[in-house]
Amino acid sequence: MLSQPTSKLARTVVRAVAGLLPAALVATAVAQEDEVITIGITQNNVGIDSYQTTYEQAFIEAANNNPEVEAIVLDAQGDVEKQINQMRDLIQQDVDAIIIWPTQGKAVVPVVRQAERAGIPVIVTNSQIAEEGQQFIASFSGPDNITQGIYSAEIMCDRFTEMGIEDEAVIVQIAGMPGYTTAIERAQGFEERLPEVCPNVELIETQPGDWNREKSQTVMETFLTKYDDIDGVYSGDDNMGVGALNAAKAAGRADEIIFVGATNFAVGYEAMGRGEYWGSIYQSPVEDARNALRTAVAVVKGEDVPKSNYFDTPKITQENMDQYTKPVF
Numbered sequence: 085m086l087s088q089p090t091s092k093l094a095r096t097v098v099r100a101v102a103g104l105l106p107a108a109l110v111a112t113a114v115a116q117e118d119e120v121i122t123i124g125i126t127q128n129n130v131g132i133d134s135y136q137t138t139y140e141q142a143f144i145e146a147a148n149n150n151p152e153v154e155a156i157v158l159d160a161q162g163d164v165e166k167q168i169n170q171m172r173d174l175i176q177q178d179v180d181a182i183i184i185w186p187t188q189g190k191a192v193v194p195v196v197r198q199a200e201r202a203g204i205p206v207i208v209t210n211s212q213i214a215e216e217g218q219q220f221i222a223s224f225s226g227p228d229n230i231t232q233g234i235y236s237a238e239i240m241c242d243r244f245t246e247m248g249i250e251d252e253a254v255i256v257q258i259a260g261m262p263g264y265t266t267a268i269e270r271a272q273g274f275e276e277r278l279p280e281v282c283p284n285v286e287l288i289e290t291q292p293g294d295w296n297r298e299k300s301q302t303v304m305e306t307f308l309t310k311y312d313d314i315d316g317v318y319s320g321d322d323n324m325g326v327g328a329l330n331a332a333k334a335a336g337r338a339d340e341i342i343f344v345g346a347t348n349f350a351v352g353y354e355a356m357g358r359g360e361y362w363g364s365i366y367q368s369p370v371e372d373a374r375n376a377l378r379t380a381v382a383v384v385k386g387e388d389v390p391k392s393n394y395f396d397t398p399k400i401t402q403e404n405m406d407q408y409t410k411p412v413f
Contacts (some may be wrong), residue, residue: 123156142373172198190214236344254288254311256307323352
């Protein structure tokens with residue numbers, strides 16, 4: 085457990101977003117008294133997929149429902165330099181805490197260190213920063229991405245075993261954005277666990293899908309042209325996985341391939357319901373956002389906060405999907 089010192093709690097009046105980038109969005113919840121906790125968040129890329137859009141909406145709602153909190157909500161739009169500048173602006177405004185969803189886990193370390201030196205606790209959300217930056221953060225809030233990759237490998241191996249092809253199956257992988265910590269960790273967990281549970285399954289190629297369904301469809305089209313035999317596809321999330329599924333359906337090969345993702349999207353859930361997509365990992369962007377805000381408030385108040393504050397992300401397959409509601413993203 086990590087005990088954080090109490091930060092500056094007094095904030096009089098809700099402040100305008102002066103000096104921030106034009107796309108800045110302010111979500112405020114004003115207490116009956118004048119004191120509020122000011123929390124700035126710089127997100128990765130809200131427009132890239134529905135998970136991040138839902139996360140932002142949930143974060144704003146949670147902030148508005150908390151009378152202690154004034155939230156400054158920013159989106160880096162996938163641009164690491166823009167995110168660094170947003171961090172600097174929040175440091176200059178002397179906020180009580182900063183939440184960062186890193187665009188690039190290594191590049192943001194110096195500005196995270198700058199915030200820590202300024203006495204502003206930093207909470208990393210959803211995707212970790214590089215190892216050398218861990219000493220400068222108060223806490224990480226989000227899913228355990230390596231465990232998600234491990235679970236996905238187990239889902240795929242279990243299915244191959246049920247089919248009796250665990251000693252001969254070949255698979256391909258469609259990873260997320262290169263250099264992005266979530267993509268690296270989900271691939272790492274999968275690649276390390278698969279040989280342990282299914283040592284004879286061969287991963288023949290990995291290519292990035294950049295979290296994008298259309299690009300992933302193109303990647304899968306190339307795989308299908310290149311390889312006559314593909315028994316499984318592992319994708320860093322269901323958005324990419326459904327892109328791969330669409331390519332396989334167009335080629336008339338979907339029935340021979342097991343599709344597994346590492347974050348369940350609505351499109352993946354629907355494809356599971358149709359019997360086209362085998363399994364994924366159930367992760368809520370709403371809980372992701374709420375957990376980040378709760379963690380930041382607890383840090384500012386000086387409460388004991390785990391260094392890694394994970395929330396649960398269970399396995400979901402065609403066999404147990406009736407236990408889960410369809411994702412909202």
